[in-house]
Every structure is written in C-alpha cells, then in structure tokens.
Amino acid sequence: MIRKWMEPFQDHMQHWVNFQLNNTKKKPEKTIPQETEMLRRFKQSIERRQAEVLKIKIIFQPYRIHRYGRQENISYQLQLARVLKVKNAYHIEEQVLYRMMKTHDGHLIIDKALPESPQPAHHIFQPLEQGGRSFAYDRREAVQYAETWWNDYNPQYETFTDNCTNFISQCLRAGNAPMRGQPDRSQGWWYQNQNWSYSWAVAHSFRWYLSSSTAGLTAKEVEEATDLALGDVICYDFNGDDRWQHSTIVTSFDGNGEPLVNAQTTNSRARYWTYEDSTAWTPNIRYKFFRIGQDVK
Structure with missing residues (x-):
C-alpha cells in the first residue's frame, strides 16, 4: 500500500x-x-x-x-x-x-x-612512555580498511553510538600502528579483549593523545589540511570550546589537492574535510591536522 x-x-x-x-x-x-x-x-x-x-x-x-x-x-x-x-x-x-x-x-x-551526535564525554589520559618512537605506518592498509568498513562494522571490535574515533583507531591499527598502555584505560592507546583505552574510542582523549604521545602510535601536528597525506587524521572541535568531538581519516584528495575523508557516526566516504555540510558545524569550529607516524620531515 x-x-x-x-x-x-x-x-x-x-x-x-x-x-x-x-x-x-x-x-x-x-x-x-x-x-x-x-x-x-x-x-x-x-x-x-x-x-x-x-x-x-x-x-x-x-x-x-x-x-x-x-x-x-x-x-x-x-x-x-x-x-x-x-x-x-x-x-x-x-x-x-x-x-x-x-x-x-x-x-x-x-x-x-536527525542531529549528528558528537561525543559529549571526554577523559584525560596519562601519557605512558614505553617502547620505541618510530614505527612503519602502512598508509595503504589504513585507507583500504577505511574504504572497506566506512558503512559497516567489523565484528572483531565493539560498536558505539558515537563510533567515529573507534573507527579511526581501527583504521590506524590496520595500518600497523602499535598499541601500548594495557590494561590501564587512562594510559596509552590500545584495544584488547573487548576493553580499550579512552584514547581509542573518545574523540577528546584521542586528539590529546596524538598531540602528546612520543612512543607507540605517534603523530606530528601540521598547520594546513593540504599538509596531510593518505591515512592521516583530522580532529574536530565543532563549538570551538576545546572539547574535541569528532575524528576522520584522509582517504583521497579532490582536484584542488584538498583532503576527502571517511568517517563514522554519520557514515561518510570521500566527504570534504571541512564538514560545512554537517548539522554539527558552527562558525567557531576548530580543526587539528595530524600526520601519523615518523615518516614525515
């Protein structure tokens, strides 16, 4: 009917x-x-x-x-x-x-x-220094994972209502990013036996982890979106109040050389990185751009 x-x-x-x-x-x-x-x-x-x-x-x-x-x-x-x-x-x-x-x-x-529901909670983690500084980040594998699972959920991992950072962490892990800090949820970046660190699944914690980590998964903050490469990460503070709510991964570039990103929560593929077409966007939005790994000069 x-x-x-x-x-x-x-x-x-x-x-x-x-x-x-x-x-x-x-x-x-x-x-x-x-x-x-x-x-x-x-x-x-x-x-x-x-x-x-x-x-x-x-x-x-x-x-x-x-x-x-x-x-x-x-x-x-x-x-x-x-x-x-x-x-x-x-x-x-x-x-x-x-x-x-x-x-x-x-x-x-x-x-x-319906509103895109950015993660309201944020947690402070304690940096844990252990292991070597460098690792071989496989950008191709990270991007392939993002392309495979952007609109689906890998049963090997927990799925959350706000799944954006969990998804990005899975992509980085697929790219050989090393985990550390187990079993303390407030330390390091890790997922193990259906348990995980705050930085694995919470956008705010993930952003600050990337800014401060000097061992395991490491990243370098850069100034512009065009400084990013495939497999790199963008973090979003939609309201400009230093509560970071969203994470995406660069999977391709448009004709201007600007990043296109994959993400979850609102599952998206090859979305223009600024998120101006999001209901969560505000004029106060702030971004952080992270090159993953130590293969960056």
Missing part, C-alpha cells in the same frame, strides 16, 4: 536534490532553518572550491513509523551519493543520513536531519 505522504515526500526530496544541483534557486520549504543554512554552506563550499555537483542519487529506507491520530512521524535512512567534479578530477562522495519527517493527513509538515 502506498501511503498518502509518499507523493509529497518524493516531490520534496526531488526539490532537495535540485536545490543542491542548482536546478532551482528556491530553497526547500519543508526543511528546518538549521538545515537550510547547512545546504547554503554546502553550496558556498562548492562554489569556493570551483567544484560542480554533477549528479545526486538517493535511496530512501524508512525504519520506524509512529502514529499519533492523523499524524505520522517517519524515521528513515537516506543513502546519499554525489558525483562531484573539482577542476578536472571526479569523485563520488557518499553519506548515510538519518532523518525524520512529520506528516498530517498525508501532508508533509516538516523533514529534518
């Missing part, structure tokens, strides 16, 4: 797509102001990068419907793929978005993105 709200929802989604493709200047009417602003930032970013969105494909998958009399709240997953051209280079950016629409008597009232 085709629900009454399906046709207006499809019209709305087509408008949502056409606005991003610049096929219409009229903003989608059923999105909340926060998301309209997000779409505006996305389009400004595309223009600034001298990029072009050539095609957008979406797949709609509802997974929960709540009925309240004549009103329905539909939670759904939207698989989004954008084909982008940046100068003479092409790439496909993919995201899995979780959204909710409200309808009344089959009329679409509002459609909005």
Whole structure:
C-alpha cells in the first residue's frame, strides 16, 4: 500500500536534490532553518572550491513509523551519493543520513536531519612512555580498511553510538600502528579483549593523545589540511570550546589537492574535510591536522 505522504515526500526530496544541483534557486520549504543554512554552506563550499555537483542519487529506507491520530512521524535512512567534479578530477562522495519527517493527513509538515551526535564525554589520559618512537605506518592498509568498513562494522571490535574515533583507531591499527598502555584505560592507546583505552574510542582523549604521545602510535601536528597525506587524521572541535568531538581519516584528495575523508557516526566516504555540510558545524569550529607516524620531515 502506498501511503498518502509518499507523493509529497518524493516531490520534496526531488526539490532537495535540485536545490543542491542548482536546478532551482528556491530553497526547500519543508526543511528546518538549521538545515537550510547547512545546504547554503554546502553550496558556498562548492562554489569556493570551483567544484560542480554533477549528479545526486538517493535511496530512501524508512525504519520506524509512529502514529499519533492523523499524524505520522517517519524515521528513515537516506543513502546519499554525489558525483562531484573539482577542476578536472571526479569523485563520488557518499553519506548515510538519518532523518525524520512529520506528516498530517498525508501532508508533509516538516523533514529534518536527525542531529549528528558528537561525543559529549571526554577523559584525560596519562601519557605512558614505553617502547620505541618510530614505527612503519602502512598508509595503504589504513585507507583500504577505511574504504572497506566506512558503512559497516567489523565484528572483531565493539560498536558505539558515537563510533567515529573507534573507527579511526581501527583504521590506524590496520595500518600497523602499535598499541601500548594495557590494561590501564587512562594510559596509552590500545584495544584488547573487548576493553580499550579512552584514547581509542573518545574523540577528546584521542586528539590529546596524538598531540602528546612520543612512543607507540605517534603523530606530528601540521598547520594546513593540504599538509596531510593518505591515512592521516583530522580532529574536530565543532563549538570551538576545546572539547574535541569528532575524528576522520584522509582517504583521497579532490582536484584542488584538498583532503576527502571517511568517517563514522554519520557514515561518510570521500566527504570534504571541512564538514560545512554537517548539522554539527558552527562558525567557531576548530580543526587539528595530524600526520601519523615518523615518516614525515
């Protein structure tokens, strides 16, 4: 049975797509102001990068419907793929978005993105110095892991609601990053027997670990995103209050030589590194750029 709200929802989604493709200047009417602003930032970013969105494909998958009399709240997953051209280079950016629409008597009232939920907790770990300083970081294996698992979950590891840093740690481990500090969760960077350090799974702890570690997994902070290489890491403080909430890994570069990243929580592949198209973005956002390992001059 085709629900009454399906046709207006499809019209709305087509408008949502056409606005991003610049096929219409009229903003989608059923999105909340926060998301309209997000779409505006996305389009400004595309223009600034001298990029072009050539095609957008979406797949709609509802997974929960709540009925309240004549009103329905539909939670759904939207698989989004954008084909982008940046100068003479092409790439496909993919995201899995979780959204909710409200309808009344089959009329679409509002459609909005569910918030990306950055990790609220942060923990202080104590640096633990042991072992040698250098290690051979296999960037290709780290990137391959990120490409394989960006929208799936390796059963060898625990999965969290906010899984971004856990995912990045898995990528680094696949690239031969050495663990240390077991079994003290406040020390080092490690995962062992379904237990883990704070720095393995908590974005804030992970950011400070990368800044201070001189043994095991080590990194060098650099000034610009364009200083990064494949397999390197970006950390995000969305609110600019020194509470670091998100982590991504560089998996490719666009036609301007800027990083494209893979991440989880909002599962993303080849996403432009600035995250201007995120509901978590604020004008106060801060970034930290880390070259992984000691193969950097």
